[in-house]
Each structure stands twice: as C-alpha cells, then as structure tokens.
Amino acid sequence: MEQTVKVPRVNLAVQLAGLTLQNPVMPASGTFGFGEEYAPFIDLNSLGAIVVKTITLQPLIGNPPPRLMETYCGLLNSVGLQNPGLEVFIRDKLPYLRRFSPPLIVNIAGRTIDEYAELAERLSAADGVAALEVNISCPNVKEGGIVFGTVPDMAARVTAVVKRHTHLPVIIKLTPNVTDITEIARAVEDAGADALSLINTVRGMAIDIKTRRPALANVVGGLSGPAIKPIALYAVWQVAQVVKIPLIGMGGIMTAHDAVEFLLAGATAVAVGTAGLVNPGALCEIIAGLEHYLLEEGVEDIKELIGASQM
Amino acid sequence: MEQTVKVPRVNLAVQLAGLTLQNPVMPASGTFGFGEEYAPFIDLNSLGAIVVKTITLQPLIGNPPPRLMETYCGLLNSVGLQNPGLEVFIRDKLPYLRRFSPPLIVNIAGRTIDEYAELAERLSAADGVAALEVNISCPNVKEGGIVFGTVPDMAARVTAVVKRHTHLPVIIKLTPNVTDITEIARAVEDAGADALSLINTVRGMAIDIKTRRPALANVVGGLSGPAIKPIALYAVWQVAQVVKIPLIGMGGIMTAHDAVEFLLAGATAVAVGTAGLVNPGALCEIIAGLEHYLLEEGVEDIKELIGASQM
Amino acid sequence: MIQNLEAEILASHQMGREVFLLKLQAPAIAAAAQPGQFVHIRCSETLDPLLRRPLSIHDVGDRGELVLLYQIKGRGTAWLASQGAGNKINILGPIGRGFTLPANKRVALVAGGLGIVPLLFLARRALEAGNEIDFFYGAQDRERLYQLETLKAMKINLFVATDDGSAGFQGPVTKLWEHYLKERSYDRSYACGPRAELAEFARLVTRFSIAAEVSLEERMACGLGACRGCVTALLDARGKIYYENVCTGGPVFDAANVYWGDQVKWNKL
Amino acid sequence: MIQNLEAEILASHQMGREVFLLKLQAPAIAAAAQPGQFVHIRCSETLDPLLRRPLSIHDVGDRGELVLLYQIKGRGTAWLASQGAGNKINILGPIGRGFTLPANKRVALVAGGLGIVPLLFLARRALEAGNEIDFFYGAQDRERLYQLETLKAMKINLFVATDDGSAGFQGPVTKLWEHYLKERSYDRSYACGPRAELAEFARLVTRFSIAAEVSLEERMACGLGACRGCVTALLDARGKIYYENVCTGGPVFDAANVYWGDQVKWNKL
C-alpha cells in the first residue's frame, strides 16, 4: 500500500537564546492580550512563540482614554501598561497559556530595579514561562519604562539584576528613541542579556483640530505600524553589526515580505503587533508567506536568511 | 458708481525671526530644488517663504544611486546633499530666485565649523537672501551634518559661529534622531538662534529582498512623508514648551489639516516637503486650505492658532 | 464566535447628505447578532487608512443580510460609501456585549441622532420578546430622522424631537423623555447617542430609578479586547475608577457604572 | 510645459499575463509628447502607495489619446490595472528629454522586453521624418512580444529574437543585432530595455562607432528635477563620474556618457 507522506520541504525553525522556535514569528507584546483574544482566529500552536502584554508587580489601571489615534499608516497608543498585575497573571492567565506548545515569553516592567528583580524571580518560579522579555522602553509611563532604556548604565543594571534573579533566557526590549541605539544594545549585551527585542514604539503625537486638544489624553503616545518599519529595520541592522546575541525584530511588519527584510537585516525572529490588530489572521499569514517565500527562492533553511543582507 | 472691493477676510501672515511671511507655508529644503522646478505648477509669489536645497561651500556630487525608496506612507532618501556649491548658487540660482517676493531662506551645511562660518558670511553679502537655515541634521552625509546636530555643545557652537558671521536671522534645523531634542533646542536657543526648523528626516532603511542588498546604496536614508508626522508633531510640541524662539514645523504635512496641527502644537510656520514631491500643487492647496479652515472656524488671524493646543 | 469574513455588498443607499444604509450578505454574522453588538470593518484596500472602523448592527434580514447605517465622518467611512453592490468588504463580527433583552416589560428606548442604529434593532427584538416600547427619537432636524417610516410601521409608541422643531418636540430628546417620565414608568431603559446626551440620560434614570443601559463609543484598534486601547472609565463598587474595553466589555454598559465626568482629568488623580 | 491633470481612462486592455495597454484622454500631454518622454502617475487614492510611478509614452492618437503599456510589478501598477474605462487618474507629463529625432537617416532601434514602450513611439515619429528603420525586438518568448502586429504593419525592417527561440532568433536581441552590424551601417541607434542589455548595446555601439541613445530607469519621487533622487552615474569629459537626474536630465542619454559599471561601488572612491 502506498503512503503519501507530507514532508515539510523547508525548515522554518530558529534557535533563540536557548529556545527552539518552530518558526520565527511571534506576536508583539501588548498587541496580543493574553492570547485568548486571538484563539478564535488563529491556532496559537502554530506560532513561533507566544508573547504576552507587559506584566507589572501591581495591577495598573493604565492611562485615561482616548488611548488610540490612527495616523498615516500608523497607530499611536498610550495604553500605559494596563495589566492585572503579576499575581492575577499567574493565577488566571498562565494556566490557559500553558496549554499551548510554543514557548511563552512574558514581558515585564518595573518602576524600580527591585521590582524588575522580583518580577523575574517570581515568574521564574512559575510553571510554563520560557523566557522573560524586559520592557525598558515603554514611552507611555512616567516611572520606570523608558528611563531605563535611554541610559546605557541603567539599561545594563536592569539587565544584570534580572539575570541574577532568573534561570530563564532574558530578552531586553529596546526603545528607538535614543541618539545611538547601538550603545544601549552593547551595554545590555555586556550585562548578560541573552537576546534583544527591537523596537518598541516611537514617541509621537496627534492633535484633534476640532477640540484643539492632543488626540491622546496622555499627550504623547507610542507610534507603531507600517509607518515605523524603516526605522525599526535600521535599528535591527545597526545593532546586528555590533552585538553577537540574537535579535527579535519588530516594528511595522505587515507581510512576509517585511519579515524577510528583518531577517536579512540580522533578526533571528520577528514580532508582529499592529498588523494583528488590523487583521487577526496576520501572524499565520506571515508564517505561511515565509514558507512560500523559501520555497519560491529555493532556500531550504530560513536560518540562511538571517543577516544575509550585506553591502 | 459702486465698487466691489475684495477684502481678505482672514489674516494668514505670521512673523518669524524678524521676517514677515504672508502665510506660514514654505517648501522644505531639498524637496523644492531651487524653485524653478515648481514654477510651472505654482506661483512662487504665493508662498510664505522660499527655501532652497542645502548649499555647501564646494559642489557635492552626492551619494550614488539608488537614492530613493518608497516605504509605507513614507519616502527614504539618501541624496547626500548633492548641490552645485556656494559659488554656482550665487551666480546661477540666486538671480532667478531674487525675482520673487517671499523671503528667500538659504539652507547651508558645512563639514567644519569654519565652513559654516564662511557660508554664512558669503551668503550674507549676497543680495536677496532673507535668512539662513542651518542644517546640522542631515542623516546622509558622514562629515558635518548630523554630528553637529546630536551633541548640544556642538550644535551651540555652530549656532554661535554662524550668528557671528551674519546679520541675517539664523534658523537652526534639528534632527529627531536624538534621545532628547529639547536639550539640543535649548542649547541652540541659548547660543543665539533666531528660530528652529524641526524636524529633518528620521533615519531609516529598507532592504531589497530580491537582491538582498539595502535598497539604498548608502544603506541608511532619511525617512520623510506622512509616516513621520506624529514624530515631527511631538518634537514641535516638546520644543515649544521649552524655547521662546519661533519654530518652523515640518515632517509629513500633506494637508491643511496637518498644517493646523503643527500650528496648534506651537509652530509659527510650516514647511512641506514630500507632499510637494507627490503633488506639485500641494503647497498652494495647503495655503488655500488654511484660509478655508480659518473662515470655517471663524478665526480671523492665523496667529491665534499658534500654540493654542493645551492639555 | 466572532467571524472574520469577506461580505458582499448587496446594496448601498444614500439616506441623507452624508448617511448611508449598507446591506451586506453575511449569514454567519447576521445569525449570531444581538442588538448593541457591532462589526469591525476594513475601510481600505491599502494600509491607509490603517485601522478598521466599528459600526453598530442596525438590522438583520431573513436571508443572512446584515444592515448597517453610518455617517461619513472621515476617510474610512468615505471609502465605505464609495463601495457599491457586488464589492466585497472584510468584516469582523458580531463583537461586544449587546443590550440585555427584556421580556414582557415596559421599556424606553432613547435615541439621539445616529444612536438610532442599534436601537432600531433592539426595538425589533424587544417587540418579538413581548415588550411594550416607548421609543424616543431625537435629531437635529426632520431630514436627519433616518428610518422614521420604518419606526412608524412598528408596534411601538414613537415620540420625536428635533433641535429646530421641524418635526415633533423642539429640543433635546432627553428633555422630551423627561416630560413623559413623570407620567410613564419603565422597567428598563436604553440609550444611544452623543455622550452629552447619554450623560443627561444617565442623570434622568438615576433620578427616576430606572435600570438603564447605554451604548458607548471609543476609538478602537483590534476590536477584540487584545490591545486595551478602546477603554472607557467605569466606576467600581466603591466608586473608584477603572478602565474597561468598550469593544469586549461593552459597547453596552449599565448607565450606573459609567463615569460621566471628564475622563482625561482622572489622569491627574 | 509639464501638465498636471486628471486624465480619463478610455480603455485598459490586458495584453499578457501581467501587461496592460492603457489609453487615456489627455490632449495637452499627447500634443506635446516626444518619443522617450514619460508621464508620472498617481497610483492610489490614498497615501499608500505614496509616490507616483513613471511610465514611458507608448503612443499618441489623433484625438488627444495617450497610450501607455506597462507591466504589473508591485502595488502601484496593480492599482493602475484595477482602474477601468471612465475612471480618472492624475498624471504629470510629458516629462524628460526624449530621443534625438533624426531625419532621412538609417537608424537602428533595439528593444528588450518592455523596452518596446518608447521605441514604438520613436519608430512612428522616425518614419514620419523619412528615416529608414531596422527594428530589433527581443523578449523572453513569443507571448511576451507585445505589439508585434503593430510593428509588422509599420514600414520598418523588423528583426525578432526570443530567449527560448519561440519566435525569431534564439538569444539576446543584442546578439541578433551584432550579426547584422557587420553588414548594415547606421547613422544612429536607440535602445531601451534591461540595464544589462543596454550595457551590451553600449559596448556594441562603441565598437562599431555608432551614435547611440539609451533610455534609463531609476526610482523617482518628484519627476521634476527637484529632489535629486533619481540620479544615474554619468561620465564627464575627463571620465570622472557625476550624477544626473534621470527624470529631467534623461531618461534618454547618450550611451557614451553613461557609466555602465556598478554605480554603488563608486561610493567608495
């Protein structure tokens, strides 16, 4: 009797800071809730990894509305890290997330270095967390967040402390709102980071000309979406030249084509945020598109693309 | 006998660093050539001011092609300040430009502080130049340009030197590619700048996935166009809070609506770049749109809008 | 379950200067739709405009039709209005918590302007459930009283108000309702309209102690509860503010839980 | 003078799998058009895609028709292909320096692939000016030899080459031309096609000392000479490189002035 065996003809898997991802595509923190919101649309098991919204030690109610404003090919948000806090996350969200096979990356932010330490420690003790993504780059909160991300020394200190309090791989998420992102990247690598995520949103603003008030209650917001893709891609390219640790590239990835650009620029994996807000099927379409691209180009292993763009 | 007198019902004029602009709309340097390219499409006399491409002391051949790449709602360029140099400008371009009544703003860039000084001196001696816009923010050249724009001390030194070598109003053009633009703005104000232009392009990149090479020969380019509008608007807002000198806002202004946002954020005038590349009539349409907006809103004087957005 | 599908436009009628009635073929959504829920629509074939636009469900038909009613506000709705029969558009829905459907009760529905959209659908379902309905409908002028004939054909008590008096009572619809509140009693009431009107409605229902639900609007991105962008300020049991997604926690809320003050000001607390 | 106008689409015909012939009503442009010039087209009603797309003028008609021929390459041309008769599109043109039109001469026109676009127009005008024309036309295969019938109907000497030999000579069109160059002499020659083919063309014209012009392509923004974005590397009298706008300095250049090496490499000098 004949058997038809469906052999996967291309290899989409990548290694990232000790994790094996079946493909390099994951959601961007804060745009995917805690996973369950997307379950009606995509199979979470098909993702390269699952990344959840930033968790803080205490619950945060977030910024007042309006929190969103559409801009040309972009989205401004000032959610302000609204989240139920560490305890509720571990109790109510983690059990659901544990059901899925892709590695779970939990994004954390502290107001102080001690808070980062405590978050790292307690999440490392929880079952089902595969890695920590450390948000030192949120433009929407006053304390913590971005102040840690713009000063190399501070970024390094947070990294070192988190590393000391966990056995999990530590991914540091950087902001593009700096004069020289390579300086921060190097400091963080030296402090022991296992990988970098870049970029978080770009600070921006919009004004409602009818009310003459800033469109966001918080005035400043973080710009995401296709508008920022060139900025993100350059950040990845620049950082890839100076660090050895792997990079997760993000910022405006809408299509598999965009994802390939990030891989070529030096990213080992990519995260997709705003695209998923517009089209809940985006992540899976990008994964399928990558496979298709490899087949078309005759590339057997996606790892061949990583950093393959050279002058 | 009855006479119909057409009384202009709204006042579009603004004062900027000692100049009177009949309206607050001007082209952005480098996107308007030396004016003549747009003469078939718009009446140059209808503009608030005329701003020409950056002039350097010596002719510059610029960067190799490809120099352009379209991105989502944006344009990456790496022209690299190609220009015929100061002498040819004064001899061949200035006589044509002198024919028009709006103030002529000449944008300059030097590789050294001395070059800035010489440019300032010689242009101040030339007939027909109303103000200098000092480019310390071009992301596309290695020497000069951006290095002066990212370090407050350097920015202040260039400003002071230019001021010493000219009697003309000095406008300093800032880059958004810094951790804190207000720091640079303050330094430059303290050094005597009469006005600020913000923003120059945002550094970015694209990769051609077919050739796997950067889409621009120069790798990095400057991102302009609607994509960057929220970034530019926030820069204007931030700087307006900390300096007293007037601001020229630019970055992604496509419509009169966009221009109003910049005025509300604190700009006294606006410059339009990429929009004019897409639609040669853009500048005039924006001027007409502003007039229309004032009439609709019952605002008699456009100056009422400047900085009128408050939390 | 929320569907993500391409729906064919069956018809697009202009109802007023900038108002359109859109009929879509979307059986999976129509079958599940509850009054107060909405659909989230891609209003571009490009990335500009980028985000979907939420529109309330106005009605459903017997053969899988989904009916929307909207006003052109900007580029997204303008694009929608440019689409004709036969075109397909991408929609997500039905989304959100709709109105609590009563049975065999006396209810008041108070619609201001385009607030008519979800309340027409609610009226239909509420009738089917044996309720007696007082329907208060206000608009700027008689031209803007969309679907008036449809409402007149329904077995409801219809009360009309216009700002300019060109039809019915002259003044705000809440004012009109207030007149009747003194003499008519309700088990439950529902409102949709501009926020200022809803706030006034909330004041009235508190004064007259009527259970009440309102449908709110906020700018949205995902429409799925994932981004936390579309929140509105609510009050918890102790009167403390918290933020709830309008997309999945609403868009219909108990009027008593809504914080009716300036939401921005709370930032400073 | 360059016109900025809304042109109505008279017809849009699909000529091949991804190739379209577009007829526009644009008398002001058609009247002024010279072979080798192009028009610059807004290919979106939104800001995405943002920039215009340049397309060479393929032909003009007696009643103000402007004819374009293009291949779908990406989002801009795909949008264009979605536009049907009656729609209006915004175009700038005619732009650029066209070919130097000879009179009563023997000329060779060498077209590779879509290089046919400006050369068909050139052939027509060159015929009117009493020239004798050898027209060399190469493509991947016979299906991609667009406008073959039109060319056959013209009083030209037509020579065809295909990569796969499905029509005419098998091999590059420059190779075919090379055969004839040994026996036929020309006062002037013209080429349009992929850059590699143009470089080979330039090698041949140098070897056979024929005056020659080529039409080049670069990505463009303004199309007006204002942004300096669309440059190509040329050689000055002393063999030194400089950059010239393709939009207004070209798109047609003297083949002898073009720097045919890797333009990027010059950066390092």
Ligand SMILES: Cc1cc2nc3c(=O)[nH]c(=O)nc-3n(C[C@H](O)[C@H](O)[C@H](O)COP(=O)(O)OP(=O)(O)OC[C@H]3O[C@@H](n4cnc5c(N)ncnc54)[C@H](O)[C@@H]3O)c2cc1C
């Ligand atoms: C749950 C819900 C149901 C709605 N139902 C209807 C309906 O049935 N009929 C109808 O005409 N309108 C409805 N709206 C409002 C409608 O979504 C907006 O008018 C529309 O999104 C404007 O898009 P635009 O591109 O045309 O305008 P834009 O140019 O985007 O904006 C024009 C104005 O509308 C505001 N706006 C933009 N997006 C939204 C949004 N997502 N929510 C609220 N306001 C927004 C902007 O702040 C701006 O003031 C509803 C909104 C929500 C949240």
Ligand SMILES: Cc1cc2nc3c(=O)[nH]c(=O)nc-3n(C[C@H](O)[C@H](O)[C@H](O)COP(=O)(O)OP(=O)(O)OC[C@H]3O[C@@H](n4cnc5c(N)ncnc54)[C@H](O)[C@@H]3O)c2cc1C
């Ligand atoms: C003077 C001139 C005349 C031309 N005439 C014709 C013609 O008659 N018929 C025809 O089919 N094509 C012609 N082209 C090429 C045509 O302009 C591009 O194919 C088109 O712009 C691609 O746009 P897109 O949005 O479909 O693809 P995109 O997605 O923008 O790009 C697809 C590919 O085309 C390249 N490209 C994009 N824009 C340009 C540009 N402005 N110039 C050159 N390459 C570009 C990109 O780098 C990319 O590799 C001409 C180009 C120039 C410069």
Ligand SMILES: Cc1cc2nc3c(=O)[nH]c(=O)nc-3n(C[C@H](O)[C@H](O)[C@H](O)COP(=O)(O)O)c2cc1C
């Ligand atoms: C609504 C929204 C909420 C976000 N919240 C977070 C967050 O909580 N933590 C974080 O690290 N990044 C957050 N981000 C940033 C994204 O993870 C991502 O870095 C950014 O949006 C760029 O990717 P994109 O362009 O694909 O959206 C948020 C982005 C958006 C749009």
Ligand SMILES: Cc1cc2nc3c(=O)[nH]c(=O)nc-3n(C[C@H](O)[C@H](O)[C@H](O)COP(=O)(O)O)c2cc1C
């Ligand atoms: C093609 C191009 C060339 C430019 N050249 C210059 C220049 O020579 N000098 C300068 O100060 N700015 C230059 N700029 C920056 C613009 O003046 C402007 O600051 C920027 O484009 C943002 O405005 P926009 O989004 O309206 O284009 C250039 C921009 C573009 C797109």
Ligand code: FES
């Ligand atoms: S729109 Fe994303 S949570 Fe409501």
Ligand code: FES
């Ligand atoms: S495209 Fe702007 S100069 Fe040619």
